[in-house]
Amino acid sequence: MATEIIKVPDIGTSDKVTVVEVSVKVGDVIAEDDTLIVLETDKASMDVPAPMAGKVTKLKIAEGDEIGEGDEILYLEVEKAEAGNASSDSDNASTAPAQKSAEKAEAAPEAPAASGAVKPIEVPDIGTTEAVEIIEVHVSVGDIIAADDAIVTLETDKASMEVPAPEGGEVVSVKVKVGDSVSLGDQLIEIRAAGGSAPAESKPAAPEKAEKAAEPEVPAAAKKVHAPAIVTGDDDELIRPSKPVHAGPAVRLLARELGVDLAQVRGSGPRERILKEDLTAFVKKKMREPERVSAGAGIPAVPDQDFSKFGSIEVKEMGRIQQLTAANMARNWLNIPHVTQFDEADVTDLESFRNSLKPQMEKRGVKISPLAFLVKACAAALHEFPNFNVSLMADGKHIVQKHYVNIGIAVDTPNGLIVPVIKDADKKSIWQIAEEIIDFAQRGRKGQIKSNEMQGGCFTISSLGGLGGTAFTPIVNAPEVAILGVSKNQVKPFWTGKEFVPRTFTPLSLSYDHRAVNGADAAKFTTYVCEALTDLRRILL
Ligand code: CAO
Numbered sequence: 001m002a003t004e005i006i007k008v009p010d011i012g013t014s015d016k017v018t019v020v021e022v023s024v025k026v027g028d029v030i031a032e033d034d035t036l037i038v039l040e041t042d043k044a045s046m047d048v049p050a051p052m053a054g055k056v057t058k059l060k061i062a063e064g065d066e067i068g069e070g071d072e073i074l075y076l077e078v079e080k081a082e083a084g085n086a087s088s089d090s091d092n093a094s095t096a097p098a099q100k101s102a103e104k105a106e107a108a109p110e111a112p113a114a115s116g117a118v119k120p121i122e123v124p125d126i127g128t129t130e131a132v133e134i135i136e137v138h139v140s141v142g143d144i145i146a147a148d149d150a151i152v153t154l155e156t157d158k159a160s161m162e163v164p165a166p167e168g169g170e171v172v173s174v175k176v177k178v179g180d181s182v183s184l185g186d187q188l189i190e191i192r193a194a195g196g197s198a199p200a201e202s203k204p205a206a207p208e209k210a211e212k213a214a215e216p217e218v219p220a221a222a223k224k225v226h227a228p229a230i231v232t233g234d235d236d237e238l239i240r241p242s243k244p245v246h247a248g249p250a251v252r253l254l255a256r257e258l259g260v261d262l263a264q265v266r267g268s269g270p271r272e273r274i275l276k277e278d279l280t281a282f283v284k285k286k287m288r289e290p291e292r293v294s295a296g297a298g299i300p301a302v303p304d305q306d307f308s309k310f311g312s313i314e315v316k317e318m319g320r321i322q323q324l325t326a327a328n329m330a331r332n333w334l335n336i337p338h339v340t341q342f343d344e345a346d347v348t349d350l351e352s353f354r355n356s357l358k359p360q361m362e363k364r365g366v367k368i369s370p371l372a373f374l375v376k377a378c379a380a381a382l383h384e385f386p387n388f389n390v391s392l393m394a395d396g397k398h399i400v401q402k403h404y405v406n407i408g409i410a411v412d413t414p415n416g417l418i419v420p421v422i423k424d425a426d427k428k429s430i431w432q433i434a435e436e437i438i439d440f441a442q443r444g445r446k447g448q449i450k451s452n453e454m455q456g457g458c459f460t461i462s463s464l465g466g467l468g469g470t471a472f473t474p475i476v477n478a479p480e481v482a483i484l485g486v487s488k489n490q491v492k493p494f495w496t497g498k499e500f501v502p503r504t505f506t507p508l509s510l511s512y513d514h515r516a517v518n519g520a521d522a523a524k525f526t527t528y529v530c531e532a533l534t535d536l537r538r539i540l541l
Pocket of ligand 1: 441488
C-alpha cells in the first residue's frame with residue numbers, strides 16, 4: 001500500500017475556483033474516475049474525477065474552499081502497483097475534465113458587420129472536438145439579448161457550461177433545441193446586431209477574450225442569464241429547468257433521469273447551489289404530498305380566478321380533513337368506474353319493531369336509529385355476496401378477498417367528513433352497533449376519533465336519512481368496492497294485489513366499482529339488503 005496525494009489538475013484557468021461539493025469522505029473506497037469534488041465558477045461547474053482507485057484517508061479541502069491547480073484535495077491509499085503507474089502531482093494529474101486548448105485560443109478573424117445585419121452565432125471553442133449535448137436553451141426568437149447573455153448550456157459527462165452571446169441584438173432564429181449535440185462551429189442562433197460597431201465574428205474569441213477562450217471548461221462569464229426559451233415538441237422540455245440554476249453535472253444528470261425541474265429545487269449549497277441531498281429531499285417530499293385536488297390523471301386543474309371582481313370575498317384555508325377528503329374523493333372518482341343501483345326497502349315492520357324498543361332504549365340509554373339495522377343487514381349481505389368484500393390490487397390481476405366484515409360509517413363533523421369503522425359488525429348485536437354509532441357520532445364531532453378507528457373498512461354506509469333526500473350517488477371509498485347511500489324514509493302507497501296500503505320505505509343507493517362488481521350482483525345485493533330490512537329473520541338463515 002502507498003499513499004498518493006491527489007491534487008487539483010489543470011482546470012483550464014489560473015484563477016481560484018470554489019469547491020461546491022465534496023463528493024467523498026474519509027474511509028470511502030473509490031474507483032478511478034469517481035467524482036472527488038465539484039468546482040464551480042460563475043459560468044461553469046465541473047467534476048474532478050479520481051485519477052486512480054483507492055481508499056480516502058485524508059481530506060485536505062472542504063466545501064466553500066477556493067482552490068486552484070496543484071492544491072491538495074485528498075490522500076488516497078492505493079495498491080503499490082497502481083501507485084507506481086499513477087501520477088500523484090498536479091503536473092500529471094491530467095485525467096481531469098479540462099483539456100488545455102490554449103492553442104485554439106487565437107482570435108477569430110474579424111468580419112465586417114453592418115448594424116442590423118443578421119449574423120449567425122456558433123458554438124465557440126469549448127475545449128473539446130467531441131459533440132456536446134445542449135441541456136438548456138436560454139433564448140427564443142424575438143428576445144433582445146445583451147453581449148454575454150447565456151445562449152445555451154452545454155453538458156458533458158463531467159462539466160456543464162454556458163455559451164454566452166458574443167454581442168447583443170435581437171434573436172431572429174434559434175437553430176438548436178434541448179437534446180441536440182453540437183460541436184465547434186455549429187450554428188446556435190442568428191441575431192440582428194443591436195447596432196453600433198459590434199464585432200461580427202460568431203466566436204467569443206475576440207482578442208480581449210482570447211484567454212477566456214483558452215479556458216475550455218470555463219467559458220467567458222456572462223453577467224446575467226436570459227429567460228429560458230420555450231422549446232416545442234420535445235419531452236425534455238418537461239424536465240428542463242424553467243429558470244437558471246446552480247448545480248453540478250452529476251446533479252443535473254440525476255435530475256434529468258428523475259424528471260425533476262431543478263428550478264423547483266431549493267439549493268442548500270454555496271450560492272444556493274443544488275446538491276444531491278437537495279434533489280433527493282425534494283423527490284421524497286413530492287412523493288409524500290397528497291395528490292392535488294383537481295389535477296389527477298393528467299386532467300388540467302381548474303384555474304383560480306379573481307372573484308373579487310364580482311363582489312366581496314374572503315379566502316379561507318381548508319381544514320386538514322377537508323383537504324384529505326377532497327383529494328380522496330377526486331382520486332376515487334377519477335379511478336373508479338362508478339355505477340349506482342337504486343332500490344327501496346319496505347321497513348314498515350322494522351320501524352314498528354324499532355319503536356317498540358323505545359322503553360328499552362330509554363332504560364339502556366342507547367337510541368337505536370335505523371342505521372344500526374342497516375349495518376347489520378349489510379354485514380349479512382357481505383357474507384352472502386363475498387365479491388363485495390374485496391379490494392382490487394394495483395397490478396390489475398389480483399383481488400384481495402377479505403374474511404372479516406368491518407363497516408365504515410360516514411359521519412358529518414364540523415371539521416369535515418370522517419369514516420370510523422365498526423369492526424366485526426357481523427358478530428355484534430344491534431345494541432352494540434347502535435352504541436358504537438352514537439359513540440362515533442359524539443366523538444367524531446369533537447374531533448376525538450383516532451386514525452386507527454378509521455382504518456380497515458370493507459364497505460361504507462353513508463346515511464343522510466336523518467336529513468332528507470330521495471336518493472344520491474355516493475362515491476366509493478377505495479380500496480373498498482361499494483358504498484351504500486341511505487336517504488330519508490318515505491311513506492308510500494303500496495299495492496298488495498288487492499288494495500293500496502301505506503308502507504314505509506327506505507331509499508337505498510348502492511354505488512359500486514364496476515371493475516369488481518357487475519350490475520346483476522349489485523341488484524342481488526340491494527335486493528338482499530331490502531329483504532333483510534323488511535324481515536330481519538332472513539339474516540338468521
Ligand atoms: N329515514 C328517516 N329518519 C331517519 C333515517 C331514515 N333513513 N335515518 C335516521 N333517521 C332519523 C333518526 O331516527 C333520528 O330521529 P330521532 O331524532 O327522531 O330519533 C334522526 O334521523 C337523526 O338521526 P342521526 O343522524 O342522529 O342518527 P343516525 O344513526 O341515522 O346517523 C350519523 C348517525 C353519524 C351517521 C349521522 O348523524 C351523520 O353524520 N350522517 C351524515 C353522513 C354524511 O354526511 N354522509 C354523506 C357523506 S358524503 O357522500
